[in-house]
Structure formats: C-alpha cells, structure tokens
Amino acid sequence: MPKLLPSICDESVFSAFFEEHARSLRNYLFYKFGDEESAEDVAQESFVRLWNNCSKVPFDKAKSYVYTIATNLSTSIKRHEKVQLKYQERNKLADRSNESPEFVLQEKEFMEKLNNAISKLPDKQREAFLMSRVEKKTYKEIAEIAGVSVKAIEKLMHKALVKMRKEIGDV
Amino acid sequence: MFDFKDDDRFLARWLNDELSDKELRAFEASDDYPIYKKIKDGSEAYIRPDFINPDLLEQIKRDPKELSIGKKTTSPWYYGIAAAIVLLIGVFTIYKISDVTVAPDFGNQASIELPDGSTMVVNAKSTASYNKFFWNFSRTVELNGEAYFKVTPGDKFVVSTDAGNIQVLGTEFNVYSNDSFFEVTCYEGKVQVTTERNENTLEAGNAYREYEEKSELIALSDVQPSWINNQSTFKSVPIKYVLNALENQYGITFKGNLPADELVFSGSFPHNNKELALKLVFGSLQIDFKFEGEKTVVLEN
Missing domain, CATH: 1.10.8 (Helicase, Ruva Protein; domain 3)
Incomplete structure (x- = not known):
C-alpha cells in the first residue's frame, strides 16, 4: 500500500x-x-x-x-534599487568586544561596501548569494527553487563573489 | 589576481569548505584572499530578515478569499456576455479560415516562412500550426513533435506544446515535444521555457529537457540541430525516444525484444540510409536486429 x-x-x-x-x-x-x-x-x-x-x-x-x-x-513587480540588509555588529559579539573604535568603524565601512556590492549584482547572482549566505540554504535547495542544476548555482556563486570582489576593490 | 584555472565553481566550493588542502593553501596565500574572506565573514553577519507583519498566517487562514491580490469587483456582466458571444462567432470564423497546419510525413521536413519573415523547419511526423490572420497580434505556433525556429526580432514569439510553452523575442532554437519527452535547445539569443514543473531562461548553447520524473539542463556545442542536416543526434537520451525517432524517420516499427528503459543512447543517425542508421544505433548498444519485410524490424538482445 x-x-x-x-x-x-x-x-x-x-x-x-x-x-x-x-x-x-x-x-x-x-x-x-x-x-x-x-x-x-x-x-x-x-x-x-x-x-x-x-x-x-x-x-x-x-x-x-x-x-x-x-x-x-x-514577474510584474519592478525591482527596487537596493536590498538593504541589517547586520550584527561585530563589537557586540562576545569574542570581539576588545576591538578598537577604529576597527569597528572600518568594519562598518566594509559592510556598507558589501551591501552596495550585493545590490549591484545581477538578479540571479544576488538571489543565489543571499539564499546561500543569509538563508543558509544548500546549493541543492537553491537549485530546486530556481529550477536549475546545482552546477549552475555553483557557477552563479563563484561569479557573484568575483564580481563583488571587483566592486569592493582593495580595502 | 588569483588564478582560478578555469574552475568556474572554485569560490562556491570554498564557501562550502570543499577545497582540497592544496587548493586552500594556494588560495590563502594569494593577495585576493583577505577580501574574499571578508566577504565571506561579512555576509555571515547579516541578520536573516523576518516578517514585518507577524500575523500573516492567521490572516491567511481566517479569510483567504478576502486577501487575494488582484480580485475583481463585480459589474453588470450579462451585457458583456451577449456582446462577447456575437464577437466570438465572428472571430472564430476568421480564425478557422486563416489557420495553417504543416505536417510533413515520414522522412520529410517542411521549411516554412511565417508572416513576419521568421522561419520554422518542421521535422518528420510533427505537426505545427499557426494563424495567419492573428499573426500580427500574437506570434504563436502550436507544436506537437519537433521543429527548429529562427525568429525575426519583434514582439514575443510563443511556441506552445503539451508539455510547456517557450517564449522568445528573437533568436534561434529547437523544440522537441512528443509523448513524455520534452526538449528545448537554444542556439542564439535567449528563450524562456515554462512548464508545469519549472520556469527557465535558456541562453545560447543550453538545452532544457523533461521526461518522466526528470528535468535537466544540459550544455551543447552544436550551432544548429543536426536533423536540419539530415541527421538526428542524441545526448544521453533514453533508448525508447531514439526508437521513436527512427520510426518517425523511416516509417518502420520495432518488435521483438525491446531494450530496457534505463538504456540511454548518445550518438547520431543519418536520415537517408536506413541500414546504416540502424547499424549505428544498435551496433553501439550491442543489439542484433533483422528485417521482417520492408517496414518491420525485429530486435534481439
């Protein structure tokens, strides 16, 4: 049965x-x-x-x-300029409480750059990247949602990182 | 710049801790590494966004119909219906007389120029139809079987099949839709494929395929489907669909010991030499065959 x-x-x-x-x-x-x-x-x-x-x-x-x-x-909804994400400030984490104010400021600046780089990613790359990093979905789960192969998601992830690294430049 | 050596998934594997020790050491030693590491750690620090409205579930369950977006207000509908019936009869008549159907028989192909200059080549034992009158309003071709399209840029162009719809603006692509096997290959531009299971945008050099419970995306290097040049080519296709293609091409039927469904075939067969075609397919699978008359082929395992 x-x-x-x-x-x-x-x-x-x-x-x-x-x-x-x-x-x-x-x-x-x-x-x-x-x-x-x-x-x-x-x-x-x-x-x-x-x-x-x-x-x-x-x-x-x-x-x-x-x-x-x-x-x-x-499909009919137009994309907004920015995906604004909130983040956990590092100095609030127990193991980082001794960081200097300069360090905290640098971190803040970096997170702004990162947010900006994420917003500039092509749609599919941004979706895959955030689903993986923020939603903690596996590549397989993302692939199922997007209706593509796991390989395709891995390629998108790689491309997204390369693109963000270029966008952020040297810190 | 760190050299990924053509590995276009390297960073995805790195995020998943799947790199080998050697790969990892080389990457960690590169100038790029600190920034990638910061991106990795930084994205870890994001807080997973939550609902603005925490009572969503209750609302959905309480009154689902009320919540629906895009619901319509009621209006005096009966006038509309009467007018619509009259209009429909007129439209239906025009529709019927300007319907064009193309259905080449065994071993033939038909090359058709559509009203906007787009072309379609329809393969053997396939049926394609479109409407001349409505073409300017809606570029739609109904297809059962296989056809190759070269679409003149313009409004959206839709190929409608039992398994799903393919939507493009201007491009070259091939559609195969028969029984339970559905395959769309994009040769130029982009096409959007919508089926019950999935929605995919294919770029040039990619194909999307559905059969039985499977759906897969594959990459191809061909510039045109091989059947246009009087060949049929398959890449890991279950054998029963290959037999089906042989039957359609040569007007033959198979009997005897039919091969198991799990068997897959990769290769080509020509459209103008029956003996050779059968030898190529069955030779590679080590299946013996003999003719019983002109039209029947008996298989022996």
Missing part, C-alpha cells in the same frame, strides 16, 4: 508548512526585488493560493508550488 502523505488542507499541516517555508519564501522575494512590502504581499498571496487549492496540491509538491506561484507573480 502506498504511504499516505499528509494533506495541506489539514490546518495543522498547513500551519507547520507555513512556519517552515514562509520566511524563506518571503526573503527569497525580498532578495529578488529589494522591497520588503512587495515581498510580503507576494509571499502572502502564494500561501493564500496554496490554501485555496490545498486539495489539488499534493504535500510533496507544495514547496515547489508556492515558489512557482511566487516567481510567476513577481
């Missing part, structure tokens, strides 16, 4: 699925167009559609379903 998968129509299943994937999806969209509000709207709409179509979407296809819906919906 085939193993029965949980149904997305089950409220607790849907909630658990939402908890697991919503933040990643929303951030993926944020990295795509650099606007938190649009990212949230599109993520919300994608989950609404999943909920409305829960009987038609098998559990194991639900993840790719919401990502596909989100990608399709986002």
Whole structure:
C-alpha cells in the first residue's frame, strides 16, 4: 500500500508548512526585488493560493508550488534599487568586544561596501548569494527553487563573489 | 589576481569548505584572499530578515478569499456576455479560415516562412500550426513533435506544446515535444521555457529537457540541430525516444525484444540510409536486429 502523505488542507499541516517555508519564501522575494512590502504581499498571496487549492496540491509538491506561484507573480513587480540588509555588529559579539573604535568603524565601512556590492549584482547572482549566505540554504535547495542544476548555482556563486570582489576593490 | 584555472565553481566550493588542502593553501596565500574572506565573514553577519507583519498566517487562514491580490469587483456582466458571444462567432470564423497546419510525413521536413519573415523547419511526423490572420497580434505556433525556429526580432514569439510553452523575442532554437519527452535547445539569443514543473531562461548553447520524473539542463556545442542536416543526434537520451525517432524517420516499427528503459543512447543517425542508421544505433548498444519485410524490424538482445 502506498504511504499516505499528509494533506495541506489539514490546518495543522498547513500551519507547520507555513512556519517552515514562509520566511524563506518571503526573503527569497525580498532578495529578488529589494522591497520588503512587495515581498510580503507576494509571499502572502502564494500561501493564500496554496490554501485555496490545498486539495489539488499534493504535500510533496507544495514547496515547489508556492515558489512557482511566487516567481510567476513577481514577474510584474519592478525591482527596487537596493536590498538593504541589517547586520550584527561585530563589537557586540562576545569574542570581539576588545576591538578598537577604529576597527569597528572600518568594519562598518566594509559592510556598507558589501551591501552596495550585493545590490549591484545581477538578479540571479544576488538571489543565489543571499539564499546561500543569509538563508543558509544548500546549493541543492537553491537549485530546486530556481529550477536549475546545482552546477549552475555553483557557477552563479563563484561569479557573484568575483564580481563583488571587483566592486569592493582593495580595502 | 588569483588564478582560478578555469574552475568556474572554485569560490562556491570554498564557501562550502570543499577545497582540497592544496587548493586552500594556494588560495590563502594569494593577495585576493583577505577580501574574499571578508566577504565571506561579512555576509555571515547579516541578520536573516523576518516578517514585518507577524500575523500573516492567521490572516491567511481566517479569510483567504478576502486577501487575494488582484480580485475583481463585480459589474453588470450579462451585457458583456451577449456582446462577447456575437464577437466570438465572428472571430472564430476568421480564425478557422486563416489557420495553417504543416505536417510533413515520414522522412520529410517542411521549411516554412511565417508572416513576419521568421522561419520554422518542421521535422518528420510533427505537426505545427499557426494563424495567419492573428499573426500580427500574437506570434504563436502550436507544436506537437519537433521543429527548429529562427525568429525575426519583434514582439514575443510563443511556441506552445503539451508539455510547456517557450517564449522568445528573437533568436534561434529547437523544440522537441512528443509523448513524455520534452526538449528545448537554444542556439542564439535567449528563450524562456515554462512548464508545469519549472520556469527557465535558456541562453545560447543550453538545452532544457523533461521526461518522466526528470528535468535537466544540459550544455551543447552544436550551432544548429543536426536533423536540419539530415541527421538526428542524441545526448544521453533514453533508448525508447531514439526508437521513436527512427520510426518517425523511416516509417518502420520495432518488435521483438525491446531494450530496457534505463538504456540511454548518445550518438547520431543519418536520415537517408536506413541500414546504416540502424547499424549505428544498435551496433553501439550491442543489439542484433533483422528485417521482417520492408517496414518491420525485429530486435534481439
């Protein structure tokens, strides 16, 4: 007998699925167009559609379903200039508390340059880079979301780093 | 500048701690390393953004229909329907009389110039149709089988198949869509391929393929599909699709011990020499074959 998968129509299943994937999806969209509000709207709409179509979407296809819906919906949304990310200041980390004020300032400047370099990356490279570095997704997971091979993601990552290194210049 | 020696995934492997000790030592000794290291550490310091609206889940569950973006307000629709029916009948008539279908038979190809100067070459046992009248509004070709396209730049050009749609602006590409095998190869420019499973943008020299549960992206070095030059070429394609191509090309059928589905074939066969074509395919797979009359080939494992 085939193993029965949980149904997305089950409220607790849907909630658990939402908890697991919503933040990643929303951030993926944020990295795509650099606007938190649009990212949230599109993520919300994608989950609404999943909920409305829960009987038609098998559990194991639900993840790719919401990502596909989100990608399709986002084609009409224009990209914002900057993907502004907040970061943990290093001097607040316990092991770095002895750094000099100059060092802290330098770090701040570097993070600004880094943010700027990320914003200037081509879309696919930026998405892959942030999904990997900030969302901590594996290359395989990113490849599944983007619908390309793992190799293609690795190439994008390499290109993104080379490009950022050029953009940042020497520090 | 550190030399990655044509390894276009080097830094991806470095981020994942997958470099060999030797590679890592060489990289760490380079002038570039400190900056790459700072990018790595810096990107680690980013805080993963969270929702602005923490009650999203509750809202979705409470009233999903209300939330939907792009919902339409209701309006007096019955007038619209009456007008639409009249319009539809007229449009349908024009549509029907200006429909063009091309379907070359076994072993033939048809080269067609489309109304905007784009060309398409349709392969044996394939059907392509388009509408002359509506061409200026929508450059759309319906395809079942295989065809090669050279698209004049302009508005979007769509090839619609059972497995998915291919959308371009102006470029050269090949589409194969039959039963459960779907392959799009881009030779120039860019094409967008949308299927139920995936959405991909292909650049020149890449192909996208779906069959059974698999979907893959492959790189190719050809400048034109080989069937245009009277050859069929395959790269790791399951054998049943190769047999299907032979049947379409030569109007033959196979019986006997058909090879297992897992068997894949890489290679070419010519379109003008049946004996040679069969020898090339089955020779490489060590399958014996003999003719039973003109049209039937019996396979023996």
